[in-house]
Amino acid sequence: MEFSPLISDEKAPWPRNAWYVAATSAEIGDRPLGRQICGERMVFFRAGDGQVSALEDFCPHRGAPLSLGFVREGNLVCGYHGLEMGCNGRTAGMPGQRVGGFPPIRTFPVIERYGFIWVWPGDADEAYVDRLHHLPWAEDDGWAYGGGVYHIRCDYRLMIDNLMDLTHETYVHASSIGQREIDEAPVQTRVVGDEVVTSRFMPNVIAPPFWQLALRGAGLDDKGLVDRWQICRFSLPSHVMIEVGVALAGHGGYEADNALKASSIVVDFITPETETSHWYFWGMARQFSVDDAALTDTLCEQQGAVFREDMEMLELQQANLSRYPDRRLLKLNIDAGGVRSRMMIDRAIAEESLTLDAAAT
Known part of the structure; x- marks a missing residue:
């Protein structure tokens, strides 16, 4: 019997509405972490309360990867021009500029459990906690x-x-x-x-x-x-x-x-x-x-x-x-x-x- 080798097709070869391990808890400390998950470039960081957030790794100002920035007072600061992003994907400020009207960038549901950071790359409305793999x-x-x-x-x-x-x-x-x-x-x-x-x-x-x-x-x-x-x-x-x-x-x-x-x-x-x-x-x-x-x-x-x-x-x-x-x-x-x-x-x-x-x- 035969089957085709695993090659790309028009549809992404993975389910999107699921919890995937994105990182270990230890990987996300004081610095943001950039990682591509199911074709989506994401940035993970800990806010002031220690909770992990995930945003698309794209600064709305000039498109730089936010993962090259740093965390300050719970916000993610772009390492290119200093635009600050909040956990909700909205701009939080920028030195000498008015950025409150910038449209938000995409956020991804995240759960930290069992020593892992889990992310949901699909429809956020479907990201129920009870669908997490129990360990x-x-x-x-x-x-x-x-x-x-x-x-x-x-x-x-x-x-x-x-x-x-x-x-x-x-x-x-x-x-x-x-x-x-x-x-x-x-x-x-x-x-x-x-x-x-x-x-x-x-x-x-x-x-x-x-x-x-x-x-x-x-x-x-x-x-x-x-x-x-x-x-x-x-x-x-x-x-x-x-x-x-x-x-x-x-x-x-x-x-x-x-x-x-x-x-x-x-x-x-x-x-x-x-x-x-x-x-x-x-x-x-x-x-x-x-x-x-x-x-x-x-x-x-x-x-x-x-x-x-x-x-x-x-x-x-x-x-x-x-x-x-x-x-x-x-x-x-x-x-x-x-x-x-x-x-x-x-x-x-x-x-x-x-x-x-x-x-x-």
Whole structure:
């Protein structure tokens, strides 16, 4: 079977009415942050009360990027001629000039939660808080989290494909999380509610190096056989949560008691920038040795190295797809998770288009 490579078309290849991770909370301090999200150039800054606001990154005076300016007394000051913009997108002043009549620039709904800044690039009237992706582990002291962010020069859907089919671990990540049993274990893909779920279970295997490290961190034997699992969950607009772990063999695997396993959730927020680039917010939330900050740092460093291997492969894959846009790509049963995820994305885009067409008439 064949399918077309991911190339641009007339419609933007992402849903707009959705909450996307725009930044980590730590990225927005005293200075404004410019970032392109779903094709929209935005600037994020903290007002005097510490709340994060998002405006289009365009000064109404001469069109300079507002992200090159600075924050003063809660307003965003353009770094070109000093025009001040408020959180509501309206001009707040300018030395020696009358600017009160300037039309406002666009603002974007923003939520700061779970250590991330979330932005809604679509219709602001649809930006309901209850549509935000809920992360129960982020509000639970029984979990620890560490992560980072990469800018990756490829279509965001290629990253989703990558995460929904972990067969590549055997080859791309051979020295860390890969092992031949991944190839040999059967894969099940199904749609459960609003998620695409791909799962793989590997009983009685030797833990690969990364999971040997995790077992030691959990105070468990890292030399014996383990039961390993991977459960990938895609949800709109472009989030993949992967339940991963190993348990001492013969104690229930995924269902084993926490004292007998090292389990975690690989957190993947994939935010489109352009049709051939995206922001990748990655991390790991774990339920073992949660007070061990050194272990958090070590696992984060190891995980970051794994994802850099993904980045190299995906960017070269994108370069090939861009170089040969008419080539047809083959698909196998292992691609089902990515295919179903992209089908869900396509439906969301189509539904938005129908809504816009209905509103226009």
